[in-house]
Amino acid sequence: MSIYSQSYPGHPPYGAASYTHPPLQSGYPYPYLHSNVAAPPPPPQPVYHYLDPASFRREFTTRLSELQVNSRPLIQNLSMLAQDYSKFAEIVAQCIEEHIRRVPPWMKLPAFYLLDAISKNVYEPYARHFASFVKPLFLETYGQVDEATRTKMEEMLLTWRTGSPAGKELFAVPPQIAIERGIWGDSAANYNSFSLSGRVTKAQVLSELEYTLGQKERALQANPYDTTSQNHVNVLYQLRKLVDAGVSQEELQQILNQLRTLIRQVPQPPTSSSSSNPTWPSQMTLPGSLSSTSYPPSSSAPTSGQPHQQHVIPPHAVKAEVGIFNPNAAAPQLAASKDNIASLLSTLVKAGVVSASTSVTPDNTKASAKVDDQDTQRADLEREFSRYYRNSILAQKIQLNSLDIMRKRPNVVNLLYDQLSLQCKQCGLRFADTVVGKKRMEEHLDMHFRQNRKATQNVGRGHSRSWFTSAEDWSHDLPPDVKGKGRENNTRSFNARVAAEEVAKREAELRAQYVVVSPGDEAKALSCPICKEQLKTEFLEEDEEWVWKNATKKDDRVYHATCFAEATAVKSSFAARLRFEKHGSRSGTPDTQSSRTTPPPDSRISRSKSPISPPRESKVVGTKRKVQSDDIAFGGNATPPFKKAALCS
């Protein structure tokens, strides 16, 4: 959803050149990074100073012609150039259009990605300029490219629905509808109204499914504890199986509508908040941009029924899918017939409301196991690399004494230069030419991209020196790779404490609630519609009545009071969290207490500064302010949603 999610393993954005050059098929997704061996690297991209339109056009065309494969650095550089020279937007638009029309089909998609990146990242005035030709260009290209590229183009097209800063159509409604109609037929035009009329094709549903799934998985990756997203992902996988197997037209319609409802609640920030703000927010708002149009090479995907689908399944998704295929674990689910669609859909709907119902716990653990798996994999790679480094360091025979220090010839050149052959052309930092090194370099380039963007946006706005951090924060905020501001003392921990107290108090109040059992129903087992656990009955001595403890009645149904409160809270905090993600906060971590009880602006600040917020509370040990740390620990324990779910039982 944001540019930040690019840095997650398994999602090399814009890098997936699987369909492009044959030589690249098995290679790394980053041809650019390879270039020091293969081809000469593109020239360094310093500050740009082309003042007259003619030379700008020349320069841009030259740079554009280098965009032959799906290389993210190139796309980033080009879109930065476009951003810096938005006064030449018309030229940029012309160049891109000409380029796409001129180049052979295999070179078209990267250029479309560039168009996508510029429109989403810079938006004004580019989206306006592109809107005039995007429809014919898209459809024409769509007709020329192969199946794999089409799938990617469909993916991209779906992100355009909500691609504008306000969460609306990136290129206005008419072109969007026209393109969709051109691709999927008339029914596509209905996506705005929730009409049930018109024909829906399986391909359309599938690609929307994939898109929704992609969004959900990124949300999940950004926030592994988000049980709601986990539920969604699980249900979506099952849905895909069913659709794949073939379902009736009516069911397709239903699914499509549900999907749209889902995706509508999900990635769009409430338009009231963002549309009132015509300027681009200063934080990186990249709704579904780079990452959502990009997927890893298909070569890594194992078997699946439809070949074109492979291109849009991220590797970890494939793993998860395999998990579902596992006969022991998920056979019953797979065997689900069409009759189950309705129930699946209802689960889907409910999943939007209920955060962690006990029925999905096994799936939860499975999904998180996958995530762990991936982490482990990357950790292994890193370890491999650092092992190599360690050995080469320890192989050097240097004693730490005055004589040896003076006498030996250091082999530092090898360590500081030769072993780290990839260099950032902007700041000179070096990275090893390994999988991990490339990953780091990619993250590093993202950082530059963000900072440069901020820098150009902030021109004219006064900057000032921040206050230093407080001792408390300094000792706990680790590692401080967060750019930017010092923090004004310990407001955060104070907020956390207040929040924790509030949560505890509310919880106690909820638990005290009860519903009187209607006479004659004492023996009946009643379960909470949310967590499916039985409500406990108890005899209240004072009132001489049987009651359901921790219960509340809504619309003639009895719920656990805690479950019900949770469900409603999650609904709002879920939306709030998605809003954060839209605003590009990479650290959309489940800092539940702040997202639930502090107003969004505050929590956003604390969030963007703490990349590792889940462990923060647990790290509060041995501080001087004992009282506070106890409180925080309590707050941390009291809040995560699954803990709460457990309380229901």
Next chain:
Amino acid sequence: MTSEAKAVVKREWKLEPESEYRFEMDPGTTLAIKLIVGHAEIFGFELVEGKWYLFGYECKAAVYTWQGCTIEVAGQPSTEYVSEETSMSAYANLHIAFEQMRVRALRKLRGSPPHSDEPGTPVEPPRVLVLGPENSGKTTVCKILTNYAVRAGQGWSPVYVNVDPSEGGWAAPGIVSSAPITGPISTYSPANPLGSAATTTPMSFTSNALLPLAYWYGHADIRKNPLLLERLIRNLGENIKDRFDNDPESRVSGLIIDTPSSFASGQGSNDPRHRLIKACIEAFNVNVIIVVGHEKLNVEMQRAYSSQLTVVKIPKSGGVVELEYAYRERVHNYQLHAYMYGQIIPAPAGVTNATIGGETFTDLALAPSSTVINFGDLSIYRIGAESMAPTSALPIGAKRVVSEMQPAAIDPAQPGSGLLNAVLALLSPLNPDENERYDEELLDLTISGFLVVTHLDIPRKKMTILSPNQGSVVGRTAVLGSFEWQEQ
């Protein structure tokens, strides 16, 4: 700028492997250097080919190359020459030795099997105290070692500790402070030789957005109040220990501690430097002492500490420059100015697209805020009496009226309060719990930043405060030192 320097001067210098181009600058001039081909670094900070790097504020630095390079220089430095006599190989050897310590420490932390090297090899990360006389290049050594560590590609983030109150480092002078370093530190101006504390400006280098932890000592001279300095050093040590306890991985990168030159030499055995060195060793759990170019000090340290830690002598670089007092004064001014207003280094004529320290823009201007507040809005203290004779100078048996550690409130309404143009340190908020407060709490609080009193209006009981940002200082506490600063 001298008149002949106005002409555009661009020259190429071809540097042999392991040599360096050294330059010094006159006040008010700027210089730009571009790497044309090869690899080059400035105090461990690697330059990117084809970019102009700007230098200003009387910067004195050197471009070193391990493998040889060609650079282009624009502007007129006051002194420039190429030298092949450097101490870089010794510094690089030190780096490798420290990397070995980090690697071993990490291995131990992760529980990996020990390497097949000699048993009994220490497995502690390097916690290095760098000592040396004036003009020996201590800060430069610290910077090179830090830069090499962060460039190793291992994710190290050593904590740089600056206990030299006369050197502002990443902020303004008068503080004892530390900051974890995650990216290389550039050198372009003596106003911030150790990078820059965080601003709201988006920066490409983490070293230009540091999050230091700072205690206010308030004086440039360590002999002014050694007891206070010792206490601050120990406080800082506690915080670093907390940090390491919270994240054992960060501990592995180690510490690099830069010290004032007055730690290296003093008069007699009564000198406070011994106590302060000992305080550093204990507070930061130092396991390596590096003595830069001072034979006698090396022997002294060997004698005192070689049983518990390693003492290594390294040569000082031939490039270090004798700095006169007036220059240091100017640097203090640059540092405070840079703290409040940032820095602008205009590119020399004929140079376009230049960068300051590799950042993508040339204008690092900041906007401080000037506010008028009532005398009562800000509590101001001085630690100890205004002018204190050393204890040894007091008559035998005489006791101080105000002890060195006692905070004394200052009334701005009193003439001669010494507040006008004084640099104040804004303290972190006091403990909100009254019961937790104690007399000397002010000494144990870190600071939020610096303030300058720019105007005193005694009749109306108001003063004008220059503050780095818009944050309110009302109700806060500030401490006076002996630094003054006036906008020029």
